[in-house]
Amino acid sequence: MAVTAREDTFPKLIALNAQVRPARTAFRHKDFGIWQSWTWRDVHENVRAYAAGLQTLGLARGDKLAILGANRPRLYWSMAAAQWLGAIPIPVYADSVADEIAYVLAHAEVTHAVVQDQEQVDKLLSVIDQVPTLVHILYDKDRGLRDYDHTRLHALDTVIEAGRERCRQTDILSSVEAECRKGSGSDLAIILYTSGTTGRPKGVMLTHDNVIKAAEIGCSFDNLTDTDEILAYLPIAWVGDHIFSYAQGILAGFCVNCPESPETVAEDRREIGSTYVFAPPRVFENLLTLTMVRMEDASALKRQMFAYFLALANRVGERILNGDKEVSAWDRGLYGIGNALVYGPLRNRFGFTRIKVGYTAGEAIGPELFRFYRSIGVNLKQLYGQTEAAIYVTMHPDGEIRADTVGRPAPQVEIRIDENGEVLYRSPGVFVGYYKDPQKTAETKTSDGFVRSGDAGFFDPDGHLKIIDRAKDVGRLGDGSLFPPKYIENKLKFYANIKEAVAFGDKRDAVACFINIDLVAVGNWAERNDVTYASYQELAGHPLVYDLIARHVDEVNRSLADEPGMGGAQIHRFLILHKELDADDGELTRTQKVRRGFIAERYATLIAALYDGTQDADVATEVTFEDGRKGTISARVHIRDMTLYPVTATRLESAA
Template sequence: MKANILTDLPERQAERFGDKAALAAPDHENRWRDISWRRYAADVRTASLALAALGVRESDNVATFSANRPENLVTDFACFRNRAVSVSIYATSSLEQLVYIINDARCELLFVGNTTQYRIAREAQALCQSLKRIVALKKIELDPNDSTSMLWTDFMKLGETATEEIAATVDSRAAAAVPDDIATLVYTSGTTGEPKGAILTHGNYDAAMEAHWQRITMVDENDTSMAFLPLSHIFEKGWTYFCLTKGIKVSVNRNPQEIQATIQQVRPTCMCSVPRFWEKVYTAVHEKIASMNPLMRMVVRQALRVGRRRNLKYARIGRKAPWWLETRYRFFEARVFRLLREAIGIDHGNIFPTAGAPVSTKVVEFFHACGINIVVGYGLSETTATVCCFPQTGWEIGSVGTPIPLVNVRIGENDEVLVKSPMVMRGYYNKPKETAEAFTADGWFRTGDAGYIDDHGALFLTDRLKDLFKTSNGKYIAPQAIETLLCEDRYIDQVAVIGDRRKFVSALIVPDFEVLKDFAAKEKIAYDSMEQLVADPKVRSLYTNRLEILQQRLASYEKVKRFTLLPKEFSMEKGELTNTLKIRRAAVNRLYASVIDSMYED
């Protein structure tokens, strides 16, 4: 029987790399510290013994409710050594969401990251009969009357003092591990209903690692990755596991709000992210260009024209650029593009996988023109992340790339993207009906996404099937495509397109408040609140004009005819966004029903 790749990965890599850094994280003084492979493997072994000492059995579900921390990667692999199942829960989850997952997975042990998560977990204990033990990863103050919780240091002492019998039990479990063992339950974000736990086996991860080794050949142990997205997100989880199999150091970013500063400190060569990250960088760069003197602006624009021609017309398809174009590109590379990458913090950049939402072609073309290798991809929790991504050469602009090795894609009824692969989940935990509905009669997984495959084999997505709607005039609208287009504008941060069974398309728009404040200062607009600012006639006129320009390439029936500027951003706390920052359309329609209705009043 083939050995699971992940079960003994830290131990194998420690033998190979020794004192080379496996992970890095900031200490209590915010100074980045390396964690060697030898130390990491030792911590995984100690934690695996501690799990067994606490009574964790084979096939038990062990949950982690925390922001990114190195300990998350210790507990994952400690579970694998025990043939237990790792269940990652978003650090931003509400009490209701936490209770649902713990009850659904019947978790007896829960790791929490900080005081906030500990407090929520304590409330959950009263509502979850299965939850017997909480372990706090961070040194926090536990409730005086809490006899069920312990700190990470005490947890690890259990492993350090474990008996030979416990050690033999864990070693026996690891030796007996097989690909059909469940590795993780990854709960979907639940845009249209309650979350579902995708059952991902070690065989799924084995196939995913093999497929990525074949496709992502441009990285090696000399790279450094930044774990920026939550490790509870399959994209970050899968990418981080891949990096660990390659011996790539993973720097663990704890606070997503501080990512810009963190990148400056770590200067990663690779990092997976969602399109919104690059959209914000794109906006910041263009604001910087707009503030330059006319001569510098002219130089940068010329550089971008040369970069586009060289990287998109030639390098993209593996062709060598003419010598005169290559010479000009090298000139601008030294004087413009290198400085730009240094300013962002990716001057040693290699590849930057990007997925999770539609990404604007304008953004992709801009960064490739600058020599920043954004690798657009597509995948789902149910497919152990990647289905498609850009190949090294020959990728198609506007697509999400071609299927990676071991993955087959076809287009089914209603243009639905269907997938068959050893990376596809076993099913949804405790949900046989939903599992059956997720597959076609001949075994293809239904992604719920609409798209098409072009003559080059590249997949183009059009929208989520559940998001598509029809106006009262009978015209089908793909809201995500319109939202992606509008979010290219630097004055727009978030958009929810409305119009299901309505006369025309409208939108709820969340401005980029910092950019809007700059506009207000230049126009000498006085305001006491964001509500007052977004209602100002000059601001309304600004957005009307910008929407008119942005929507020039849309069909008349697709264009946003009316809009409302919101004074606050959509948030997870209010239920408007999922943990992966996707819009919960039903919730938005409910919460803003009166605002939406007012846009359709004659």
């Protein structure tokens, strides 16, 4: 069923929803322990009043409005209210440090900003000198803000109320309505700043047409209707959240639920029972790790039951989900019992009871993890997307789900692979350009409208796309064999004990890597094995932890040896880092991807030690706390040598 938008901008679509489904719930927000809800009629009325209020603060066509905070209905309405007036909303990652925010706001020349609370107000005020264009700041939550200077600071509620008051006069109401009608599909709808693994963030400009087309693709593909429910908990500045929680919610008319606080997401999801779920692999991984850790404490009988039915699910669960006719009636019967005793309660625990489809994207997901969720009946799929495409590039169609590919090209998306292996795509969702950066735009967009994804990949014989790595990251070892760092890192990260890994080897003789242990998983293991430790640093450096991690690395080496072309990329040496890689220290991007170049520079002494054969290395690192203060952590880090496996598979030529 193809979904086609009947209006060309989001404010117009909201108005349409208020006519077509006025009494249907559009937004919910858990506040004061209760799910507060707003119907489409309420939302339309609020957004209109909000737009009228913003008008009095001088927001006009073409102005930029920054939005900073967690997923709250009013922040989503801020986007719509800005669009209503023809202004461009610019959502910003709320956990960014002040300097990063200042850069984006100054680059975008924002005149108005809407923020969640005092924390964000303080952040903005601390960098206000760097953003000369910023005039007005609106806040959603007033706690602690009473004594602030309110000449440029406004409570969001007051602005909406003032706008509502204005709308009581018919001439003003009709002029506000007219503002909305003035918008067209070719107007800029939003600028999304990508966190970028290198350099400063770039502002991806998307029109209403781009975003609406992209939302249509997703809604048609999975038959989303106004009876669906989604939990909005990923950063509002991320393209995924913008498409799923804003664009598709408005297009299909389904309900967007905002959690009470970031810590209550799991519980809130269970209460809502969302039908449409989107999560990076990390979230699925955490859910599973927590479950496994808890199961360790369950009674023997429960553990046995859990193990038995998980083994059964592993054998037949995914085949049943895929509609395989050859599963025996006996197995189906057993699976039914398992569903009542284990899978159902598990899905309920995860908040997946009503799930229709779940997507994971952003990073590769471990095949075991992927299969686990599918085997207990969660229709989990992978999606490959980019901000520049308004997300959709490839996805898994029902019945063709495979853990090792990212699926087929999404509807209306064309893909080609150029001679050096880079994936290029073209679709109606493809962005206009980078804001104020024609040079970068020209580098990324070809003359015929294709976008360079920057990822290296290839189509397998079934027409599924496989992504190996960032095109520029795929390197060669000294002997000419292929070195795909992310591929290796992902293999390592599939072990629950390994939280993060960074591989080195380009233009070197061998592959070596840094590893970050997962404190929850390894901490639990330590408790069970009488390993005592006082700090993260001590646990990370413990010889028994090294043994544990070495076993994982050994398994990765064995699997690399068996794969075509990857045998040369076995890990020769590794070390466990004394601190967690952190976005505040610039080691990860805000979407938690490793910044390999930066890490290589920062830990140059450790890398030198990995390659000069020493067994121990000293390192001192500067760390930044959340309030901006700096401190130093120093440590002695041990290095472990690995034995390699003979390469069995043939070399793969020209993979990248």
